[in-house]
Amino acid sequence: MNKFEAIRQWAEDKDSPIILFVNGLDPEVVKIAKVLIQEEVADIMLLGDELEVYEACRKYRLNETLLYGVVNPVDHAEMEYYIEMYMEDTGEEDPKKAAKMVKKPEVLAELMYRDEVVDLVVLDLATWTAPEE
Secondary structure, eight states, rough: OOOHHHHHHHHHHHHHHHHHOOOOOHHHHHHHHHHHHHHSOOOOEESSSSHHHHHHHHTOOOOOSSSSSEOOOTTTHHHHHHHHHHHHHOOOOOOOHHHHHTHHHHHHHHHHHHHSSSSSESTTTTTTTOOOO
């Protein structure tokens, strides 16, 4: 089963699932996001610098207005909230160290998943496998 079919099967029984792709600049991610959106499988969020993600979308003819959102891990609007969440979860007492960690895309993605902002996080499309229910 290819990645698209695996994601489609995962999303089948979900009500308007939101998928967050951590590498929003990866051409394969943008291409699969485009198909997922066109076929109304799921809402899609991409992680990365907004301007760079929008440029990648234009390159692969994905209308960026169809995305559920683009999240910049370095300048996220909810950064303070996620820093506090990270500090509570890990026991980290230094806000600067916590901020440095939260700015890592995979850490921010995990926090967003745990905060139920997204239903699925795809860290690396090349190695991703569907979660077992």
